[in-house]
Amino acid sequence: MSGAQAAAGAPAPAAKRRSGRPSALSLFARNQLAAFGAGLLLVILLLVLLTPLLPLPDPAATDPVNRLLRPLAEGHLLGSDHLGRDIFSRLLWGTGVSLLVGLSATSVAAIFGSTIGILAGYFGGRADTLLMRGIDMLMAFPYILLALAIVAALGPGLLNALFAIAIVNIPFFARNIRGVTLGLANREFIDAARLSGKSNVSILLTEVLPNVLPVIVITVSTTVGWMILETAGLSFLGLGAQPPAADLGSMLGEGRKLLITAPHVSVIPGVMIFLVVMSINLLGDGIRDLLDPRLKSGALARPAPFTAVDRPVSQLAAASIQDDSVLAVEDLRTQFRIGSDVYRAVDGVSFDIQPHECLGLVGESGSGKSVTALSLLGLVATPPGRIVGGRVLLQGRDLIGLDAAGLRAIRGDQVAYIFQDPLTTLHPLFSIGDQIAEAIRCHRPLSYKEAWAAAVTLLDSVRIPNAAGRAAAYPHELSGGMRQRVSIAMALANDPTLLIADEPTTALDVTVQAQVLKLLDQLRSRSGASLLFITHDFGVVSEVCHRVAVMYAGRIVEIGPTEDVLSAPAHPYTERLIACVPRLGEPGRRLEAIAGLPPAVNHLPPGCAFAERCPHAEDACRAGEISLDGLNDRHLVRCIKPRRAAS
């Protein structure tokens, strides 16, 4: 059974092997500021923990004779205060108290705030309204006023200050955690847990909480410093630690009156507060960068405006053979370098597109079809993408190695893209007319008014009813099919010679897909543009493409006229790929599933990448490079045993 083999092939090797990605710990160590913060905090913590063991004078013992000694005085390392108490001793004890209060207040706020947030987010509806309006009321008071009011009601004292700070910070946690929980509560795995018979309590504790925990940790790590500062603030006002006990805030408060005569009494605790809060914040930022999935995914890495090119010098000089093809791609190679792994996403792809022709590029996810399309105009994100070889000749001119300005002049002008999901490619804040006009004005010296008129004409040409009125609409006001028509209009704005459509109908309903395919076909034949059509659907290919190229693991395995490839596929992969799709009108046909999974492109086997899954494979298939050979002058296949004799 194919399934058993499929299971056997998977994912054991991938998981066993250490991936080339750096571990979390080494990532953290690389963040020098965070490591510095962690080191500093560690030193402070050690000092505080060792304080009871150190031979220090009693922090509360007064000695009026030796009052206001300067630092480095005999017996008093950091001098003494207005009552002659040893500042060094008081500083260490006070830091301990401040840290303890700050951490305790954070824990209290985190526990109560997160509980409220999780409950409100998970149950929603009335529970959410009640809890969050309560939180809103708490937030409506200025926080310091609220803290003062709480301390005034409970009486001054460190414990009451702690409560005040915790209560004031509960809304912060509640709102953060509620937002995250709200997103989780609608996820399918919560529904799945419900259908597995789990109770609400069990779902909250075992499904929701583990997913919210990183956010709680992030919030804690970024607020501890702030809480310590707030505690110090209350103590400074005399509402926190009561004499003779001291924390950093009350030391600062006592030294305030002597700022001119004995500045060290207030400066020393001030510096300590600064060091503690700074070290905690640096560490907290480091933890956040480590845990936040949005930052982990590389949102902070700014990709270059075009893909880095790193190809052998010999290829630069090679003269192009002039022919009349619109686009000729020769041995294109694009790689992704992540850690020590090299992913050969596009590995020696060659094809050409003739004027007025539509070439289909077919493959499953991960086959490299989209990366091929993006590489043509240097749109692959760098890092980690890199073009390491090959040439892309647009009407004889090599596009690889052009500078940003050169590429920009071509993008959207001679070559235009249509992407899969128009909701993510259209800007949500500009009307569609604006966006098309902008695309026109990027390449042509038109006034805004003229460009707008041209945009309306374009919208009309993609059969949007009432184009003049609709031009002022925003993308969210249009249906999916309409949005894709807008994308097509925008791509056609500057009469491109080549259109690249990357799964343009995959997100659309079948009746809308039929219309968009038809429209694309009509526009292509009317405007004379060539079309590179990327899809996974052979049905769509038969509908619009003259020729089709099939990709597998970064290479083209077969290319030829659509009818030939579909009626007599020569590569076993093409053959199996066509056979495993259910066909309308043939319900009885057994689906021939392809066993196993495509290989990972960072560990490609030698020889044919499909050999592992191929029923006809023999030793020669796994031995060496297999070339793309012609069955006839138009139909090429990368297989040593093509499925039909060369005609």
Add this chain to the structure above:
Amino acid sequence: MTALMEARGVTRRFGGGRSLFGKPKPTVHAVQGVSFEVRRGETLGVVGESGCGKSTLAKLLVGLQRPSEGQVLLEGAGVHDPAVFGRRALAKRVQYVFQDPSSSLNPRKTIRQILEAPLIHLLRMPQAARRGRLAEIMDAVRLRPELLERYPHEFSGGQAQRIGIARALAAEPEILVLDEPVSALDVSVQAQVLNLLDQLKAEFDLTYVFISHDLAVVESVSDRIMVMYFGRVVEEGRSEDLFCRPLHPYTRLLLSSAPVPGRKGIGAESKPAELPDPLAPPPGCAFAARCPQASDLCREVTPPLERDGETAYACHHPRKGIPWPEPAGSGAVEGRIQS
């Protein structure tokens, strides 16, 4: 064959009610007056485009949503009646397979924890018995038992979907509601999962409600098919009847729009297709604005679902006796794509 599960006039509205100041809030009818039966041992296909209410219907069948009107019966007992069916009692008999395998598996749980949940909470199985049962389930979906200790992100889409199916099977249900189970998968993997579902059905005597937007997939798996449009059933019938002699113009449009490998010439409407505004649905047939056969009657009176033996249709002008495929230029579709 007898009806195992039955829906009677099921309607599901979202929104509605009145705001604080008495202003009525907008209402969306996701599912409107849907009635059908699922027979023991069959596969009922539900097909429709986005926004037709098929996912809401699926959630109604498993109890994740409650109907605003009407009821769903399982062997005559109302599944949304807490006195008859607790959540767990229903989950033991009807299970659900989600569309997106990666989002339906908790990223922080191992496969063992995910698959054990139904055994613990639904079947109250002791630990010793669970171990053997887990091995059986993994074997049924053709996954190696070593994979139990892995986390979902270590699996490919096809394997993750097998785990989703395994979780549904773990509770030993009679009915599986499959909501687009293969549409997030690559075509070669899709075939693996479809074949697996076929084998499991025979192995465990299952009944399937198979929901999909892909006509070819639905046709290849279903005994009977229900076509939905804008929250209503527009046509229902045995698979071979529906695909060979479609009666509703919408079914005909769907069939002519689907591209088939190696065949050229899908039909497309000449006017851009748009669904009616769900907040302000038009009176009469929701498809009338797109329908070439629409008359004034269609725009005023909503056609009821009329049963005629095994088939049912909701249309004032059913295409009875009109051959399929229709000759070019005569029907809902404009000319074929020429190139």
